[in-house]
Amino acid sequence: MEQVQKLIKQNLKQYAMFVALFVIIVFFQITTKGILLQPQNVTNLILQNSYVLVLSMGMMFVIITGYVDLSVGSVVAIIGAIAGYMTVQLKISAIPTILTVLVAGVLIGMFHGVFIAYVRIPPFIVTLAGMLLFRGLTMVILNGRTMAPFPKLYENISNGYIPDFFGGSGLNILTLVVTAVLILLVAFGIIQKRAQLKKYDIKQTGWAFDIAKIVIAALLIGFVGYSLSAYKGVPNVLILIGLLFVIYNFVAERTVLGRRVYAIGGNEKAARLSGIKTRWMMFLVFVNMGFMAAIAGIVFSARLNAATPKAGNGFELDAIAACFIGGASASGGVGTVMGAIIGALVMGVINNGMSILGIGIDWQQAIKGLVLLGAVAFDVLTKQQSD
Amino acid sequence: MSKTVLEMKNITKTFPGVKALSDVSFEIKNDEIHALVGENGAGKSTLMKVLSGVYPHGTYEGQILYENVECQFRDIKQSEEKGIVIIHQELALVPYLSIAENIFLGNETARGGIINWNTTIAKTRQLLKTVGLEENPNTLIKDIGVGKQQLVEIAKALSKDVKVLILDEPTAALNETDSDNLLKLLLELRKQGISSVLISHKLNEVVKVANVITIIRDGAVIETLDVQKDDISEDRIIRGMVGRDMTHRFPARTPKIGEVIFEVSDWTAYHPLNEERKISDKVHLKVRAGEIVGIAGLMGAGRTELAMGVFGHSYGKRITGKVFKNGQAIDTSSVDKAIKHGIAYVSEDRKNYGLVLANDIKFNVTLANLDDVSKGGVLDDNKEISVAHEYCKRFSIKTPGIFQKTVNLSGGNQQKVVLSKWIFSQPDVLILDEPTRGIDVGAKYEIYGIINELAAAGKAVIFISSEMPEILGMCDRIYVMDEGRMCAELNREEASQEIIMKAILNSRGRAS
Numbered sequence: 001m002e003q004v005q006k007l008i009k010q011n012l013k014q015y016a017m018f019v020a021l022f023v024i025i026v027f028f029q030i031t032t033k034g035i036l037l038q039p040q041n042v043t044n045l046i047l048q049n050s051y052v053l054v055l056s057m058g059m060m061f062v063i064i065t066g067y068v069d070l071s072v073g074s075v076v077a078i079i080g081a082i083a084g085y086m087t088v089q090l091k092i093s094a095i096p097t098i099l100t101v102l103v104a105g106v107l108i109g110m111f112h113g114v115f116i117a118y119v120r121i122p123p124f125i126v127t128l129a130g131m132l133l134f135r136g137l138t139m140v141i142l143n144g145r146t147m148a149p150f151p152k153l154y155e156n157i158s159n160g161y162i163p164d165f166f167g168g169s170g171l172n173i174l175t176l177v178v179t180a181v182l183i184l185l186v187a188f189g190i191i192q193k194r195a196q197l198k199k200y201d202i203k204q205t206g207w208a209f210d211i212a213k214i215v216i217a218a219l220l221i222g223f224v225g226y227s228l229s230a231y232k233g234v235p236n237v238l239i240l241i242g243l244l245f246v247i248y249n250f251v252a253e254r255t256v257l258g259r260r261v262y263a264i265g266g267n268e269k270a271a272r273l274s275g276i277k278t279r280w281m282m283f284l285v286f287v288n289m290g291f292m293a294a295i296a297g298i299v300f301s302a303r304l305n306a307a308t309p310k311a312g313n314g315f316e317l318d319a320i321a322a323c324f325i326g327g328a329s330a331s332g333g334v335g336t337v338m339g340a341i342i343g344a345l346v347m348g349v350i351n352n353g354m355s356i357l358g359i360g361i362d363w364q365q366a367i368k369g370l371v372l373l374g375a376v377a378f379d380v381l382t383k384q385q386s387d
Numbered sequence: 388m389s390k391t392v393l394e395m396k397n398i399t400k401t402f403p404g405v406k407a408l409s410d411v412s413f414e415i416k417n418d419e420i421h422a423l424v425g426e427n428g429a430g431k432s433t434l435m436k437v438l439s440g441v442y443p444h445g446t447y448e449g450q451i452l453y454e455n456v457e458c459q460f461r462d463i464k465q466s467e468e469k470g471i472v473i474i475h476q477e478l479a480l481v482p483y484l485s486i487a488e489n490i491f492l493g494n495e496t497a498r499g500g501i502i503n504w505n506t507t508i509a510k511t512r513q514l515l516k517t518v519g520l521e522e523n524p525n526t527l528i529k530d531i532g533v534g535k536q537q538l539v540e541i542a543k544a545l546s547k548d549v550k551v552l553i554l555d556e557p558t559a560a561l562n563e564t565d566s567d568n569l570l571k572l573l574l575e576l577r578k579q580g581i582s583s584v585l586i587s588h589k590l591n592e593v594v595k596v597a598n599v600i601t602i603i604r605d606g607a608v609i610e611t612l613d614v615q616k617d618d619i620s621e622d623r624i625i626r627g628m629v630g631r632d633m634t635h636r637f638p639a640r641t642p643k644i645g646e647v648i649f650e651v652s653d654w655t656a657y658h659p660l661n662e663e664r665k666i667s668d669k670v671h672l673k674v675r676a677g678e679i680v681g682i683a684g685l686m687g688a689g690r691t692e693l694a695m696g697v698f699g700h701s702y703g704k705r706i707t708g709k710v711f712k713n714g715q716a717i718d719t720s721s722v723d724k725a726i727k728h729g730i731a732y733v734s735e736d737r738k739n740y741g742l743v744l745a746n747d748i749k750f751n752v753t754l755a756n757l758d759d760v761s762k763g764g765v766l767d768d769n770k771e772i773s774v775a776h777e778y779c780k781r782f783s784i785k786t787p788g789i790f791q792k793t794v795n796l797s798g799g800n801q802q803k804v805v806l807s808k809w810i811f812s813q814p815d816v817l818i819l820d821e822p823t824r825g826i827d828v829g830a831k832y833e834i835y836g837i838i839n840e841l842a843a844a845g846k847a848v849i850f851i852s853s854e855m856p857e858i859l860g861m862c863d864r865i866y867v868m869d870e871g872r873m874c875a876e877l878n879r880e881e882a883s884q885e886i887i888m889k890a891i892l893n894s895r896g897r898a899s
């Protein structure tokens with residue numbers, strides 16, 4: 001019995017954010033009388049939160065180094081504005097526009113990166129300046145107006161769905177196939193991890209725990225997959241997010257690059273004396289943030305199908321909050337891409353749930369603030385306990 | 388009259404996966420200096436943390452009695468009220484506050500929240516006099532050396548009306564003069580009825596001042612020796628600590644010395660903040676393959692500054708000079724370049740410059756050589772695990788596993804992780820800066836063995852240490868450094884403690 005308690009206690013910490021997400025979903029599922037998890041709303045949830053999901057993945061790396069990027073909301077805006085200007089005013093087609101704004105995002109990231117890594121101005125100040133600068137430039141480009149509409153191809157990034165090759169009526173067959181494959185992959189991954197730990201004779205939790213993990217993952221993925229297939233199928237943007245997740249998760253967990261970012265956040269001096277080019281790494285992290293903000297900018301403007309001067313207002317705070325809810329540490333060195341995703345979903349479900357309930361923006365803000373504080377306090381307290 | 392002030396009874400303390408203390412009993416009388424010795428990870432620091440309330444009541448089993456009354460400390464504050472004050476392995480002073488501010492931090496002489504500076508300064512003066520420190524109370528902590536900082540810590544303890552003073556490796560970072568001062572102070576305090584518990588790996592000091600010695604091994608008390616009854620020679624203590632006789636302090640070795648493979652010439656560098664001050668002054672140094680070269684000197688002689696300067700210009704400004712490897716001039720202007728040229732530097736400051744404390748052993752061991760555990764930028768998990776395993780075994784790092792966070796390791800084991808990291812980087816030239824600081828005799832012997840092994844494999848080893856016996860016992864050749872200059876070069880045969888000291892004094896005489 002004591003064993004079980006210990007197991008739960010140790011793992012509670014690790015899976016606290018999953019539990020939190022689950023609790024919040026259940027809460028809103030009940031209070032919205034089942035609307036939250038209806039197929040259409042599940043799809044909606046993903047679309048509504050797509051840009052925050054993208055931003056938080058990039059922000060996670062910044063936060064792991066121990067800093068934050070305040071400019072991303074403004075960057076989202078200016079990317080939309082540039083794209084709008086190019087397609088609407090200059091009549092340039094979608095593909096070249098997309099490529100151009102991605103480059104613009106990278107350039108903006110480089111701009112921040114140079115000041116942060118090489119001129120050595122604290123990121124807080126540099127990105128605060130960026131926040132003002134790019135918001136201002138957005139208004140200049142748009143001249144205070146909204147530009148719309150985007151070409152169909154561009155708009156489809158956020159508002160389109162993957163066509164069902166199988167052409168089934170009713171449920172979307174392709175979606176179901178993809179769902180099944182995903183479930184198998186997750187199960188395979190967990191089993192492989194076990195085998196590895198076993199090979200090195202490292203103590204691990206019992207089979208039951210891993211089987212439970214697989215079952216829960218299968219149920220989750222299965223449910224989302226089913227919901228999507230019952231509505232319009234897989235949104236294009238979900239594929240984009242999935243891809244980004246796989247790539248960034250891989251970079252964080254399995255590559256030398258990711259390892260170095262963690263080392264810098266954990267102890268910059270030790271990292272430098274271990275031969276890590278800390279300035280170059282900081283530069284890269286901010287370049288990447290610029291790139292991700294550009295993707296988010298495309299996704300957001302495509303979803304609205306318009307470029308507006310107010311776009312992206314406050315997104316930086318959502319992204320930062322998502323990372324901290326997802327278990328990142330404010331002092332750096334700790335955080336996962338999975339955490340960023342969960343954190344963003346927590347924020348997303350709360351937003352969506354409250355909207356369904358008809359709670360006003362004012363209260364939504366206040367409640368989100370409390371949730372952020374609560375999540376981090378919970379994290380801090382459980383950590384203190386285990387010490 | 389000697390009577391028991393403090394008693395710890397049957398203390399057991401476990402961490403996840405580790406039983407740090409099992410059924411330990413420990414007793415402190417009112418007029419003693421009680422040394423606590425044992426190998427790295429034996430549980431010394433843990434025992435004292437239990438005593439001082441760092442680990443609050445309820446997180447351990449057993450009893451603490453203060454003058455026969457049971458105490459259940461919930462935090463340090465409560466144990467301090469009883470006069471039990473601990474000075475940790477890592478000093479806890481605020482660098483940008485003055486001596487006076489630090490001494491009264493959290494304990495300010497204030498009325499209605501307003502600090503009374505006159506009494507604060509006056510009291511500080513008094514305390515500084517007691518501990519024998521001649522400094523202005525307004526001097527900032529960052530501007531005085533570690534030795535003096537240690538004295539400030541003690542002054543701070545005295546300001547709290549201390550009865551039992553606990554010092555966890557207070558002399559690890561001190562030079563001999565400072566250490567002597569500190570030990571004298573302990574003897575002085577003892578006369579005034581303040582007992583101390585002294586944790587130290589420097590057994591000569593223990594023998595010098597302690598009147599009771601408790602030896603712990605693997606979390607259990609092995610024996611308690613009393614000066615009046617038992618023989619307390621260093622050898623006797625070592626036998627208790629490691630469980631066998633250790634006839635030699637240094638493993639035997641027949642040097643096989645080859646050609647010069649590493650050379651630093653005309654190395655000059657200036658202080659990063661004070662650009663007028665030279666920290667290295669036209670330093671020349673060469674090391675042959677298979678040779679262990681020592682750099683002796685007092686604390687602050689500029690040895691760390693030199694080593695860090697050579698290693699990727701990590702310290703100092705306006706650096707000039709050349710580094711040669713195998714006769715070729717090489718560029719070591721950044722750390723990664725230095726590492727690529729086969730140089731490794733093991734820092735003296737493992738917490739700040741050596742480890743990423745929040746990460747595990749595996750993470751730290753591979754950090755300086757990720758290339759060898761990755762392919763095309765992708766980490767090979769299996770390989771990392773087996774490397775970490777290998778080093779844990781080779782250095783007998785005491786840990787429940789390679790996934791243990793390094794912050795949870797004992798000081799000595801942390802040091803072994805740092806060493807592992809650098810040896811895994813496969814260097815040809817290994818610069819070791821105080822590599823045995825805070826390490827027990829047994830582990831020191833192991834580390835000396837590893838150093839010898841590296842030398843036997845044809846590597847060049849530069850060995851910086853403030854412990855003369857160690858330099859004399861290990862090195863084939865010794866440079867003596869003072870105030871940024873090399874002031875003597877001695878062969879193994881001619882070197883002795885006196886000659887080294889004389890060289891330092893001579894150079895100072897010449898300079899002034």
Ligand SMILES: Nc1ncnc2c1ncn2[C@@H]1O[C@H](COP(=O)(O)OP(=O)(O)OP(=O)(O)O)[C@@H](O)[C@H]1O
Nearest residue numbers: 402407427428429430431432433795796797798799
């Ligand atoms: N917070 C912690 N979590 C887990 N294990 C710990 C923690 N603190 C200490 N330990 C373990 O407890 C044991 C005793 O550690 P302790 O620091 O008391 O050793 P020590 O005798 O002071 O060694 P050293 O001479 O190296 O300082 C070690 O095995 C150490 O790894």
Ligand SMILES: [Mg+2]
Nearest residue numbers: 431432797798
């Ligand atoms: Mg210790």
